[in-house]
Amino acid sequence: MAIIVQKYGGTSVGTIERIKHVADRVIKTQQAGHQVVVVVSAMSGETNRLLALASEIATQNNPREVDVLVSTGEQVTIALLAMAIQARGFKARSYTGGQVRIITDDAHSKARIKQIDDEKIQQDLQADTIVIVAGFQGTDEVGNITTLGRGGSDTTAVALAAALKADECQIYTDVDGVYTTDPRIEPQAKKLDKITFEEMLEMASLGSKVLQIRAVEFAGKYNVPLRVLSSFETAQTAGSGTLISLEDDDVEAPLVSGIAFSRDEAQIKVTNIPDKPGAAFVILALVSDANIEVDMIVQNASHQGIANLTFTVPRGDYQRVVDILHQAKDILGDSEIIGDDTIVKVSLVGVGMRSHAGVATKMFQILANENINIKLISTSEIKISTVIDEKYLELAVRALHKGFGLAQ
Amino acid sequence: MAIIVQKYGGTSVGTIERIKHVADRVIKTQQAGHQVVVVVSAMSGETNRLLALASEIATQNNPREVDVLVSTGEQVTIALLAMAIQARGFKARSYTGGQVRIITDDAHSKARIKQIDDEKIQQDLQADTIVIVAGFQGTDEVGNITTLGRGGSDTTAVALAAALKADECQIYTDVDGVYTTDPRIEPQAKKLDKITFEEMLEMASLGSKVLQIRAVEFAGKYNVPLRVLSSFETAQTAGSGTLISLEDDDVEAPLVSGIAFSRDEAQIKVTNIPDKPGAAFVILALVSDANIEVDMIVQNASHQGIANLTFTVPRGDYQRVVDILHQAKDILGDSEIIGDDTIVKVSLVGVGMRSHAGVATKMFQILANENINIKLISTSEIKISTVIDEKYLELAVRALHKGFGLAQ
Structure with missing residues (x-):
């Protein structure tokens, strides 16, 4: 029992x-x-x-x-x-x-x-x-x-x-389970029979709002098998939903489990920052002091000892961030602040990436083939996130879904 | 404080x-x-x-x-x-x-x-x-x-x-307090400044639904001064409501504090009962076994060793009581069952009755003057209840209110 x-x-x-x-x-x-x-x-x-x-x-x-x-x-x-x-x-x-x-x-x-x-x-x-x-x-x-x-x-x-x-x-x-991506964007999206806690966390935090993040963390921590099911299916049509559990070593994990995306994004680029220790910290501290959550952060040193810092924030906080930075001209000096609130984040998620090289390369290739310019890249062990123009969101999701064979 | x-x-x-x-x-x-x-x-x-x-x-x-x-x-x-x-x-x-x-x-x-x-x-x-x-x-x-x-x-x-x-x-x-009687029936009804717990209990149980009976009992038991006030009066017009407390020995209690009444009454008369011990018990047990509450009970032995029993029940239970008694013909023998569900109860309430004789006589006199026939009488230390035809309810309340000087 x-x-x-x-x-x-x-x-x-x-x-x-x-x-x-x-x-x-x-x-x-x-x-x-x-x-x-x-x-x-x-x-x-x-x-x-x-x-x-x-x-x-x-x-x-x-x-x-x-x-x-x-x-x-x-x-x-x-x-x-x-x-x-x-x-x-x-x-x-x-x-x-x-x-x-x-x-x-x-x-x-x-x-x-x-x-x-x-x-x-x-x-x-x-x-x-x-x-x-x-x-x-x-x-x-x-x-x-x-x-x-x-x-x-x-x-x-x-x-x-x-x-x-x-x-x-x-x-x-x-909903009757967790899908490879949002079926409203890609009708070929397929229900996943199983997914790991880590993948589910990445999918959830990236905008696939099926489960509370905290609940998934909790389930992972205590290893409680979680199953997402539809309460609206009748007994005849009821499937078994999606099981979220620990990684199963017996089975070859798929390279990519799903494609998550988020429209709630805006990007801020600060250019011409003196390339010295602490400069990025000062800028990000201004933002976090205002209780605004920073997501992706990329800094690249350019030539002649100056750097550019780019980061993303929730779209609702975009104007506040721009205002805060403009008011801090005395700190930022000659820096230029370039904002863009018409961007989105598209991410590949999959535990299979751990053991497979070349996933990122393939992702960039697929997007390039569609002439989609990548504005930012951020990677972790089991996900690759890219920032692109929001007008390309649907195109990117469908191309990646097809390119990684998720409909099969 | x-x-x-x-x-x-x-x-x-x-x-x-x-x-x-x-x-x-x-x-x-x-x-x-x-x-x-x-x-x-x-x-x-x-x-x-x-x-x-x-x-x-x-x-x-x-x-x-x-x-x-x-x-x-x-x-x-x-x-x-x-x-x-x-x-x-x-x-x-x-x-x-x-x-x-x-x-x-x-x-x-x-x-x-x-x-x-x-x-x-x-x-x-x-x-x-x-x-x-x-x-x-x-x-x-x-x-x-x-x-x-x-x-x-x-x-x-x-x-x-x-x-x-x-x-x-x-x-x-x-409501802004406890009144001498229902102002919808007697516009001259006067708000009482104070009343005893016992009087309030009689007023409440007799149909003046201002307070829960159990709350008044509780207040009386623990001697908690209770005050009924209106929550709708503005600060300008706010009175002090009615204080319900223990009897105050210092003040001469009024003869009668109020007139309560109840329309939720029906009367059952069982005649020709053999006048022997236990006969009334058998009849009332039939009723109480059906979870019906009996209120007033009057038995009078008539001539030749037979008795009449009259009692009142809530009007909603009237038909059930009549049915129960008819089905018990084997117990009741030759008894005749006469019901009346067009009666009401009118009661005088006042702690002053304890120390004053003649209140009942005066009450009956006032009702007789109005040609109102009294069908049942029941008395306690601080109340006198009468059962009359429901058509006389308003007339009786007004006549008693005037006769006992309650509007002054």
């Missing part, structure tokens, strides 16, 4: 009909011989409804009280799902984060789970009871309600799976 | 505007030099909205899960009120029933408070923080969420006031 943790997001529990559908699926899993723990989000729209009430009071509210407010969303769902399972004649029991003793730090609205007491859950599972836990929430050590931040229900599910030593953590969502 | 507990019902916190209005009132109380604890209900309509969701799942749901569901209503209000107070620059902190350790028994949906841990509240009050507590809810000893039943927020307020040894428990509602 296996312990399975299933997580259903807001859309999957968005109406009473859908909650009943989830109840059916959960019961089916139990009847297949498993012990089931279910983690649910607030019904879609509910968190926004609650936040809208708060915003009628003030634009900025006390984070402790915001957590008290929004945590009611999941509490409603756990009760309704428990009722739906009970109405079908099966045993179920709901728990808020606080009741099941999900202890977090006290960082309201972005708390991190420190500890889970699984005693009550284990007792319920022994008694054939389906356990339903509110996602996204916990309490700090003195009993204040905390939330893990948006999407934190994924993290709750993975943390519970780790604490219970579950055999699998299944994340039900509105 | 006094500790004041204030309770605001669902209508008083029914919109964000009203919650802000409550925040102003609470702050004003603190600025008058008091330590303030606020108990709030769910925003009006919210509990019904949640119950409607549950009823889409099943007509009868597990009471434990219903409590998990509906307790979110008050949790939303405490967070919003805390935010509203904080937005005005004052310190506030919200607590769910479970967080403030309101421990109840495990009778879901009608739990009774067993214990309150006031340590956190006292600490907050010492730090000039306004404490906001979710009414209507608690947890049982193993941490399951419980609710006290509809209107239970009054009970929460009184229980907190008792635990904190508060100087006054103020119940803000949509």
